[in-house]
Amino acid sequence: MAFLALYFMLTFLALGISLFPILEKQFPDSDPLILLNGFLFYWFLADLLMRFFLQKLPVMNIKPLLVLPIKRGNILHYVLGKSAVSFFNFLPLFAFIPFGIMLILEEYGTTTAMVWMILMVIFTLTINYLNIIIESRSAETELSFLPIVLIASALFALNYFEIVSFSTLLANGINAIDVNPILILIPLAILGVVYYLNYAFLMKKLYVDGSLKAKTKIASTSDMTWTRRFGTIAPFLQLDLKLLWRNKRPRSSIFILIIGLAYGLFFYPNPIYQGLEWLYVFVGIFVTGIFIINFGQFIPAWDSGYYKLLMSQNIRYKEYLNSKYSLMVMSSIIMFVLSIPYVYFGWKILLVHFAAMIYNVGVNTYIILLAGSFNRKKIDLTQRAAFNYQGTGAVQWLVGFPLLFVPVGLFFAPYKLIGFEAGVAFLIILGAIGVVFHQKLMNFIVTKYLNSKYKMISAFEQDN
């Protein structure tokens, strides 16, 4: 997480520093500040969307405070105040402050620059509290992200087709405040209103049977008799499928398949990448292996909540791991089949995707299972999904890179020395070797898991 936070901070910082010179250079006739103000509507819209998916609602942690001798009002002020110092509110500052300093250096006047920066902070906080309202309202429904996406797209559409030009309105407002700083009281008042709305809304829900109550879902069951044909691994396969479908976090690795499938569209239609055949390998591994990387890297942490059960029940480790293996193989095959339409961009792509699938099945799956035996981080299945890096250790980050880049390298050598077909054949041969030695490889992996059994059990008991 720290890695990602740092990345975003640096990106925003770079943006803040470079934005003014870029705008000045690209649009020499316009005033960069006014130009930027015109775009701020989109910025705020994106900010709102990002928060909705990434920022956690602060409400759930206040249950222990309720029974302490603290006024309810103070609890809420504390919770709302705490959300104001969230990372998501500091992040934009990394862009706004350098830009503000540029304004001072470019002789816009210190007052204008200061007013502008304060204004940005007010807007950021307003979005913060707005998001809490939206999130707590929509959290109860299953497709909870639908309202926000609809609202955001509606605002965007209204603006884009100039039915109501929010971006101009907002820009005019900001420009007016820059000219006449006393008007800053208006956005400040809006912030106050949004804060109060939040306060009033949460006050009503501050009971253990209100928003604090854990939601119970109606269980939907299915027999999944089709899994029977997989023999001894069938019960585990059923368990894994239920794991995937019934928990928010693993469910996201199903949705990510769609992203993976579309990934080729970034590269293949672009003429720049035409003829870069080694790039096909990268895309092919990504498309047919996205589930393997996404789901596989958290084996066996997915089952950390009941690992002791699995370790003391009448279970053979091999069947348990074989089920995970089969699931990954199936995902790879399905993704290959779905990616066949890419043949439109050239038959070589199809060939490379096929080789990538075989390589994923025969090499990458084993690597990721082996890496799993070093897994020491528990996953709480009830946590929400996007950008939740619980369960991620250094090993998990490291494992992604060789999975994606090693096959590119393996393809590259014979491709340069002999030719395209040799590269493809090499990947297929490597994959085939893995498939042939399946039993041996699995036995080896099982011993690795057995060796770290006690360490895993005790690690999965810790709350991290």
Added chain:
Amino acid sequence: MIKVTELSKKYGDTTVLNIALMEISKGQSFGLVGNNGAGKTTFFNLVLDLINPTTGNVTNHEIQVNKSEEWKPFTSSFIDESFLIGYLTPEEYFYFIGELRGMNKADIDAFLVQFEEIFNDEILKKRKYLRDLSKGNQKKVGIIAALIGRPEVIVLDEPFANLDPTTQIRLKKLLKDLTVTTNATLLISSHDLGHVTDVCNRIVVLDKGEIVKDLITSAETLQELEAYFSV
């Protein structure tokens, strides 16, 4: 039968369990009592090979538990909620455990009928996931699941905690009948001296990891235990 030899578990310099020799014979119902930190759960975890002993070993029907996994087919247990799979319904959980123990759906359905009383209409066909059940109902599911597949050794850590009074009484009867009808070895722990003397025919008191009393249950046992713990 279970045999414990020179078994000890240390965390750093602290010894949490130290048992020189103990045998639990087949069909015995064995109760473990002791205050918090006495080492009860540690002992069960060692029996189930969930932690590694510092010294010594446990054998279960002549199989050393940390050397071979062959004890698993005839041993079952419920230690805590981490033995439940939260995203399954109770039925699915029972079927899953059944599969692992060679019982199909119909077998399990037939098996569950006898526990209707204990389930009290709050478990089955409620369309609820285990994670959404109350603590007491979760416990019921875990205990009943540990009885699936005619195990010869059953390990239950604090089976009576969190249960309502009626269920406690029903569970006591169930466990007593069980050792008689199936000749299974039962290992339980409890903080309720009354329950444990009712159910078990042998009671061992642990204190800071050491055995301080080893009693065959008689009419005076409850008094003796109460006297011991009234300090």
